[in-house]
Amino acid sequence: MVATALTLEDISGRLEEVRSRIDAAARRSNRSPEEVKLLAVSKSHPADIIRRAIEAGVSDLGENRVQEAEEKITEVGRSSARWHLIGHLQSNKARRAVTLFDVIHSLDSVALARRLESMCVEEGREKLPVLIQLNLAGEATKSGIDKEELPELVETVAGCSHLSLTGLMSVPPFFEDTEKVRPLFRQLRELRDKLKSQGVFAEGQGELSMGMTHDFPVAIEESATIVRIGTAIFGERQVT
Numbered sequence: 280m281v282a283t284a285l286t287l288e289d290i291s292g293r294l295e296e297v298r299s300r301i302d303a304a305a306r307r308s309n310r311s312p313e314e315v316k317l318l319a320v321s322k323s324h325p326a327d328i329i330r331r332a333i334e335a336g337v338s339d340l341g342e343n344r345v346q347e348a349e350e351k352i353t354e355v356g357r358s359s360a361r362w363h364l365i366g367h368l369q370s371n372k373a374r375r376a377v378t379l380f381d382v383i384h385s386l387d388s389v390a391l392a393r394r395l396e397s398m399c400v401e402e403g404r405e406k407l408p409v410l411i412q413l414n415l416a417g418e419a420t421k422s423g424i425d426k427e428e429l430p431e432l433v434e435t436v437a438g439c440s441h442l443s444l445t446g447l448m449s450v451p452p453f454f455e456d457t458e459k460v461r462p463l464f465r466q467l468r469e470l471r472d473k474l475k476s477q478g479v480f481a482e483g484q485g486e487l488s489m490g491m492t493h494d495f496p497v498a499i500e501e502s503a504t505i506v507r508i509g510t511a512i513f514g515e516r517q518v519t
């Protein structure tokens with residue numbers, strides 16, 4: 280592995296820049312910047328860099344693989360930050376995910392919901408916040424459900440007393456022109472609003488986890504409440 284040169288000062292500077300872009304996007308759309316949570320995506324970056332990010336003020340970290348996350352969470356400390364799983368979760372890793380993560384953004388099947396529920400019971404986890412991941416562009420290579428499957432999954436989660444549905448998440452395709460992704464962000468918001476009108480989310484609730492390094496300003500303009508940002512904070516990922 281190539282030694283990374285990011286110092287605490289580098290990370291602080293990058294964070295400050297990201298935060299000011301979050302603020303600008305929020306103000307452009309008449310929102311308060313406090314409505315937007317920054318999730319720092321640390322996948323592929325080592326534990327010492329994560330520690331530096333926490334020192335620089337990061338409170339929420341996103342990882343996409345259970346095994347990689349487990350190694351780093353063990354090193355950095357389970358309670359040093361809030362840990363979010365943002366990648367696809369295989370059911371044989373559900374038990375570890377339930378003990379390692381504070382929030383799971385990638386709930387994408389009825390079977391996984393049931394599995395997480397029973398793992399919560401076995402592991403003594405009282406409440407696990409989950410977001411349902413949607414595959415809005417119907418990409419064959421991406422996880423997430425079609426919007427037609429949403430009602431059934433919402434109902435399943437409602438029947439799981441240890442799961443708490445806190446919002447919706449999506450990873451839309453990469454478009455060079457970020458305006459092209461706007462309709463997909465809007466769609467996620469509309470799905471969230473529909474669930475709100477059905478009483479699934481209370482007023483002021485129903486997170487929208489959407490927006491990454493290249494498109495987060497557009498996501499915020501379209502009501503994102505959680506942006507998942509890796510590259511703009513940690514630099515390019517090392518290919519593993």
Ligand SMILES: *Cc1c(COP(=O)(O)O)cnc(C)c1O
Pocket residue numbers: 320322343365366450490491492493507508509510511
């Ligand atoms: C890697 C990843 C991100 C962060 O991507 P960047 O472009 O580096 O900001 C966000 N969300 C998910 C689901 C990811 O896997």
